[in-house]
Amino acid sequence: MTRPPVLGVPLNDAKTDDLYLDLTQSNQRLNSDQELGYEVLVGLSSLPKRLPSHLIYDDRGSELFQRIMGLPEYYPTRCEEQILRAYAREILNSVAKRPFNIVDLGAGDGKKTMILVEEAQRMKVDFRFVPIDISAGAMRGLVSRVRTEHPDVAIQGLVAEYTAGVRWLASQSDGRSNLVLFLGSNIGNFDRANARGFLSRLWASMRVTDRLLIGFDLKKDIDRLLAAYNDSEGVTAEFNLNLLDRLNKELEADFDRSRWRHFGTYNVFSGAMESYLVSMEHQTVHINRLERLFTFEPWEPIHTEYSYKYLPADMDSLAADSGYRVEARFLDQDGWFSDDVWAPIKRPVEADLSPAE
Numbered sequence: 001m002t003r004p005p006v007l008g009v010p011l012n013d014a015k016t017d018d019l020y021l022d023l024t025q026s027n028q029r030l031n032s033d034q035e036l037g038y039e040v041l042v043g044l045s046s047l048p049k050r051l052p053s054h055l056i057y058d059d060r061g062s063e064l065f066q067r068i069m070g071l072p073e074y075y076p077t078r079c080e081e082q083i084l085r086a087y088a089r090e091i092l093n094s095v096a097k098r099p100f101n102i103v104d105l106g107a108g109d110g111k112k113t114m115i116l117v118e119e120a121q122r123m124k125v126d127f128r129f130v131p132i133d134i135s136a137g138a139m140r141g142l143v144s145r146v147r148t149e150h151p152d153v154a155i156q157g158l159v160a161e162y163t164a165g166v167r168w169l170a171s172q173s174d175g176r177s178n179l180v181l182f183l184g185s186n187i188g189n190f191d192r193a194n195a196r197g198f199l200s201r202l203w204a205s206m207r208v209t210d211r212l213l214i215g216f217d218l219k220k221d222i223d224r225l226l227a228a229y230n231d232s233e234g235v236t237a238e239f240n241l242n243l244l245d246r247l248n249k250e251l252e253a254d255f256d257r258s259r260w261r262h263f264g265t266y267n268v269f270s271g272a273m274e275s276y277l278v279s280m281e282h283q284t285v286h287i288n289r290l291e292r293l294f295t296f297e298p299w300e301p302i303h304t305e306y307s308y309k310y311l312p313a314d315m316d317s318l319a320a321d322s323g324y325r326v327e328a329r330f331l332d333q334d335g336w337f338s339d340d341v342w343a344p345i346k347r348p349v350e351a352d353l354s355p356a357e
């Protein structure tokens with residue numbers, strides 16, 4: 001059966017569920033096929049060609065990322081778990097004076113977050129676990145798993161864009177503070193300008209008693225970085241190439257994987273690991289549902305991901321530029337990764353001090 005093109009068709013309504021609260025406005029959103037179509041059209045029409053890194057995370061991509069996190073060469077997950085185990089109590093104390101929410105932006109399998117959740121249970125403090133994710137499917141899985149495995153944990157899943165979810169929480173008048181988690185060096189997947197934009201939007205949704213726990217991968221020996229993004233089992237290559245399979249499946253494209261290779265390199269000027277899919281020959285790819293042909297020259301790259309690495313001074317200036325004070329910084333034993341606690345700086349609106357006439 002031929003499916004219609006994804007662009008230029010009427011908008012669909014999304015579904016809701018009773019396990020979580022859905023804050024997305026279904027009638028104003030493009031359906032996910034249309035969003036994917038637009039992003040691929042724009043990315044492959046740009047020069048140099050690019051595809052946004054979040055497209056890597058379909059079900060198979062998310063599964064492969066779980067495998068990456070367990071690889072010997074991919075140190076960030078191990079380092080961050082070590083930090084969370086060592087400093088969970090200190091981190092929680094930054095908000096535990098009053099009832100609070102542990103708000104997880106991008107929980108994945110929730111393994112790291114559960115280190116904090118379990119410590120909060122041991123501390124016998126009043127808290128709720130609030131994972132936020134734009135994917136209703138991922139949220140359904142996470143909420144029902146936590147309910148089964150940790151029946152004593154109060155959990156409220158939110159299906160929302162991250163900042164809309166935090167804004168909604170701030171609008172609740174139950175007096176709870178929020179400990180907002182942005183772990184796993186997810187901030188590294190934004191370039192510097194977009195990192196500032198994202199953190200500023202988050203700042204606008206936070207109150208003065210809220211805290212942000214944010215994970216940064218630190219600059220280190222280049223060979224260690226290269227190994228982490230070019231692992232010996234080829235899982236990262238598979239993770240990147242899976243994007244082509246996704247486009248074949250969802251947009252009826254005819255990418256032939258054997259004509260492409262994964263390339264992960266470190267850019268010493270920008271301080272980022274960069275991932276590419278490189279066309280190994282001249283080729284034309286048809287994307288049926290976009291009704292378009294795209295031509296690739298021999299060795300032409302499609303950029304698929306940035307993973308920016310930071311120095312402590314870079315983190316300090318990112319915090320200052322986006323409105324936060326660095327309250328604490330926790331490093332793993334090797335000094336390869338940092339989880340920072342940031343407090344939003346909020347200046348009270350001052351009374352009109354102009355001299356009386």
Ligand code: AVI
Nearest residue numbers: 068184185186189236306307
């Ligand atoms: C999700 N993100 C922080 C990972 C990273 O390190 O940039 C994604 C990843 N890409 C290749 N390996 C892991």
